[in-house]
Every structure is written in C-alpha cells, then in structure tokens.
Amino acid sequence: MRAHAKTFFNDSDREAIRAAVADAEKTTSGEIAIMAVNQSDSYLEAATLGAVLLAGTLGLVLEFGLTALFRAVQVWTHDASSSTLGIIAEYADYVSLWTYIPIVFLMYFPLKALVHAIPALKILFLGRRRIDEAVRERALRAFYEKGLHRTRDETGILIFISSLERKVWILGDRGINAKIAPDFWKTLAGELAGGIRAGRGIESATRVIARCGEELSRHFPLKPDDVNELPDTLLTEE
Incomplete structure (x- = not known):
C-alpha cells in the first residue's frame, strides 16, 4: 500500500473516482467526498x-x-x-x-x-485502539476542514482513507445520521480497507462509492434545485 496520499491512486484511478462520485450523486441530493492522507497522526x-x-x-x-x-x-x-x-x-x-x-x-x-x-x-509499536482513535479523529477533523458540514441539507459524507494505518473511516453529517445507521458506513469502510490491503483499491473504492450513492438515493432523492456542493475529485493533504 503506497504511503503517500498524492500517489495513492494514479491519474486514471483519480478519474475513475471522480466519475464514480459524479454518477453516485446523479440520483441523490446527498454529497459524497473521498479523501486520502499519508497518516492520521505523527505518533x-x-x-x-x-x-x-x-x-x-x-x-x-x-x-x-x-x-x-x-x-x-x-x-x-x-x-x-x-x-x-x-x-x-x-x-x-x-x-x-x-x-x-x-x-x-x-x-x-x-x-x-x-x-x-x-x-x-x-x-509496529502502536496498539490497535490508538490507531483507530487517531484515524477517527483525523477523519473528523477533515470532515470540518473540507466543509462537509456546510451542505444545505446536512447530507454530506466523507470516505476517509489513511494510508499508513491501512484504515478507512466513513463519516456522515447530522442529516445522514438521522436516517442511516453508522453500522452501514462501518461495514462499507471495512470492505474498502480490505480491498485496499488486497491490492484492489480502485475497484473497491468505486464500488463503495456506488453503494453510498444507492443508500443516499433511498433516503435523500435528488431535488429539482439540487446543486453540486462538494468537489467530486479525490481530496489529499496539501
């Protein structure tokens, strides 16, 4: 698994992610963002x-x-x-x-x-709980840094990938959490993390994005005046 977020996915992978996000959002007012970072903490x-x-x-x-x-x-x-x-x-x-x-x-x-x-x-010198907490906290910080809490209907979700830890965390805004159980996102996060570890990162990422779109469409169908509030491209650390 590549450790640097900017080389985590190649150019064709990034385009596939952009297209997957755009397709997933065609039938929902929900907003999907995906981000990859080098590591969640300096440890x-x-x-x-x-x-x-x-x-x-x-x-x-x-x-x-x-x-x-x-x-x-x-x-x-x-x-x-x-x-x-x-x-x-x-x-x-x-x-x-x-x-x-x-x-x-x-x-x-x-x-x-x-x-x-x-x-x-x-x-090698970190416990599982410490790693999980670091990834969760970094994902939460990214959620606010990238403005996912500012969507009109509070329907933004973040698919957060931390390369070093080989962990994925998916966060939903308040509107999302009111209708979709966190366990659903936890299951998808586990599938994506497993796919990345198995060397099927892009396939797993696009599949998870599509499933996110399907679930969002059930609870948050597309509105006539819907606008794209978040970028569809892969977000990385500066």
Whole structure:
C-alpha cells in the first residue's frame, strides 16, 4: 500500500473516482467526498517506545556477545595475567549493568531518529485502539476542514482513507445520521480497507462509492434545485 496520499491512486484511478462520485450523486441530493492522507497522526510516542525497546534488545544482544567473547578469551588464555588477551579477558567480570546502560543510551537516539523517519516502523509499536482513535479523529477533523458540514441539507459524507494505518473511516453529517445507521458506513469502510490491503483499491473504492450513492438515493432523492456542493475529485493533504 503506497504511503503517500498524492500517489495513492494514479491519474486514471483519480478519474475513475471522480466519475464514480459524479454518477453516485446523479440520483441523490446527498454529497459524497473521498479523501486520502499519508497518516492520521505523527505518533511521536511510538518512536520513543520503539527506540527504547530496540535499544534495550540490541543492548542485551551486544552485552551477551561481549560476555561470551571475553569468557572465550579467558579459556583460550593460559596465563591471563601475563598477556594482552588476559587483560582483555579480565573485563568479562565487568560486563554487566554498568556497560549495558551506556550501550542502550548511545543507541537510543539514532534508533529513535530511524523509527521516526520510517513511518511503517512506528505502526509496529502502536496498539490497535490508538490507531483507530487517531484515524477517527483525523477523519473528523477533515470532515470540518473540507466543509462537509456546510451542505444545505446536512447530507454530506466523507470516505476517509489513511494510508499508513491501512484504515478507512466513513463519516456522515447530522442529516445522514438521522436516517442511516453508522453500522452501514462501518461495514462499507471495512470492505474498502480490505480491498485496499488486497491490492484492489480502485475497484473497491468505486464500488463503495456506488453503494453510498444507492443508500443516499433511498433516503435523500435528488431535488429539482439540487446543486453540486462538494468537489467530486479525490481530496489529499496539501
């Protein structure tokens, strides 16, 4: 799954999305918007936790490795007190917490920078609830930032795709929620997310858009004076 929202769908995909939204809105006064973002949060705590765990684990590996090396030198050295190898071997008695802590400290900062620079690594150190909350909050913010709450009859819906988390969230305005249960949108969001993970992103997106249009048409049929209040094109982060 591509992590950058602007390359999430290619040009032909974007045109297919625009056409799907336009077709879906032909029989309803509801407004459909679809948006893709790189990630829903910076997840700074994940970089910190990841660095601590990685530094701690690698520190233990190095610690045991140094201990094994020094112990081996002791075995190989017949007269530990009269050779250079013997002097090194004596350090085996000092490979402990006093060496482990500095090793972890030295590795922590470069590892934190590494985890922060590679968003896919951060996901490994996040819980499912944290990810779900981040995507939901980012989708809600996008709903207001893109003006979906300003439609005439409060009938806007947002199909929100967060690339890094491989999550989809669908939000409806108050007019929508008064007639359509949130579980319907949750089901569609799950289908789209599953399609994206399976490499069928554009097919799943156009199918979900069509189903949104069908459901909106049942509750919010097209009005004679209907106007297109939201863009049909795929929205992305600036």
